[in-house]
Amino acid sequence: MGRRALLYLSDECNQRVLGFTGIPSSNDADADFVLGQPDFTTTGQANGANQFGGPQSPVISGKELLVSDWYNSRILIWKTAPTTTQAPANIVVGQAKFGTRTDACSAKGLDAPETISVGGGKLVVADSDNARVLIFKKIPKKNGQKADIVLGQKNFKTCVELNNGEGATGSPTAANFSYPAGIWTDGKRIVVTDEDENRVLIWTKFPKKNFQPADIVLGQPDFTSDVVNNNGSGGSGLPSAKNMNMPYDGVFSNGTQLFVDDQENNRILVWNTFPTANFTPADVVIGQPNFTCGVANNDGSGCTSGTASASNLSQPTGVFQINNQLIVTDGNSRYLIYNGM
Structure with a gap:
């Protein structure tokens, strides 16, 4: 059997991206991990490598994951699409470094x-x-x-x-x-x-x-x-x-x-x-x-x-x-x- 497709869904107002190890086949399915937050109940906004300010548009390209971070005016890139909670991004575009917002x-x-x-x-x-x-x-x-x-x-x-x-x-x-x-x-x-x-x-x-x-x-x-x-x-x-x-x-x-x-x-x-x-x-x-x-x-x-x-x-x-x-x-x-x- 092949590897199950990863699914990333942005939850913009909760400053997070929900990760699923497969496409849900039933209503109200639980996510398997979360990006941008340390757990499923926290909703804080920030601009570190493992934080968001209005994430949108998760895209998988090959092994990489890219996410548009609207409020922080940046694109975050993970060299390998993450499968663990609050995994930090590796590359930021739109800002000189992580932790800034201009x-x-x-x-x-x-x-x-x-x-x-x-x-x-x-x-x-x-x-x-x-x-x-x-x-x-x-x-x-x-x-x-x-x-x-x-x-x-x-x-x-x-x-x-x-x-x-x-x-x-x-x-x-x-x-x-x-x-x-x-x-x-x-x-x-x-x-x-x-x-x-x-x-x-x-x-x-x-x-x-x-x-x-x-x-x-x-x-x-x-x-x-x-x-x-x-x-x-x-x-x-x-x-x-x-x-x-x-x-x-x-x-x-x-x-x-x-x-x-x-x-x-x-x-x-x-x-x-x-x-x-x-x-x-x-x-x-x-x-x-x-x-x-x-x-x-x-x-x-x-x-x-x-x-x-x-x-x-x-x-x-x-x-x-x-x-x-x-x-x-x-x-x-x-x-x-x-x-x-």
């Missing part, structure tokens, strides 16, 4: 990174409050390592929302962000959720230069629109298979399907084939009975809110897949596991 707009600095993704040996970071995405061509091997490429900004010294190309705030384009939150890459493509602009940007070929424009936009008919639940004519309407309302941290692809959390529409959108054109409609919706409803905790009778159930969602903030199991971070303080996705 927000910075530079090739070495970060400011409230939401999520990370690793593909093809490359690390991509949503440096959210700096309105940019940082690309490391290789997973960092030392503290405070510099990024190689920046998206959303022309250089590493500028960090303005919706950069107009001259270092000032402008309007949405294919090359800028307002608040990049969710990110996915396979080392050949990049997908970024631009939360405040109600859109998802896709680079169909891996970027090679700073400020490189995206190739495809979802949620909007073009790169200059930013309307909530865009009705296709530039106005705000009901939710649909094409539009979005604040897509947040959750974006994932298995290479063919694309999954996006549409937070304020309380749903996950699924494209069964990786999109190749602007404003492509999703094929499947999770958390709602149809594409035109967006209420939290849909009670199943139409478009009315009820209580949390196995079929609904409330402000989902994350989505990823292990084998054929889809795991969704739900605002009802739970993780939902869908088999056969």
Whole structure:
């Protein structure tokens, strides 16, 4: 028998990451170990090598574990994915060393990174409050390592929302962000959720230069629109298979399907084939009975809110897949596991 898959789930407000030696097969399963805390009942926040300040987006790459530490403006890297409680990280990115917390707009600095993704040996970071995405061509091997490429900004010294190309705030384009939150890459493509602009940007070929424009936009008919639940004519309407309302941290692809959390529409959108054109409609919706409803905790009778159930969602903030199991971070303080996705 092969080794059971390790599962790491961030518990952001409790300043910890829960570790499971296998995918849970029953409700309310206990974690096997915890990172960031000395035990399962402590919730303190700090910035040491074995502490967190808002952990998000645990990612396993080969033997390594990487975690985005939002409040501490850093990425923590374990050279070997830990299986014991409060194991310290080996490498910190975004800070010069462990035990410090400084927000910075530079090739070495970060400011409230939401999520990370690793593909093809490359690390991509949503440096959210700096309105940019940082690309490391290789997973960092030392503290405070510099990024190689920046998206959303022309250089590493500028960090303005919706950069107009001259270092000032402008309007949405294919090359800028307002608040990049969710990110996915396979080392050949990049997908970024631009939360405040109600859109998802896709680079169909891996970027090679700073400020490189995206190739495809979802949620909007073009790169200059930013309307909530865009009705296709530039106005705000009901939710649909094409539009979005604040897509947040959750974006994932298995290479063919694309999954996006549409937070304020309380749903996950699924494209069964990786999109190749602007404003492509999703094929499947999770958390709602149809594409035109967006209420939290849909009670199943139409478009009315009820209580949390196995079929609904409330402000989902994350989505990823292990084998054929889809795991969704739900605002009802739970993780939902869908088999056969």
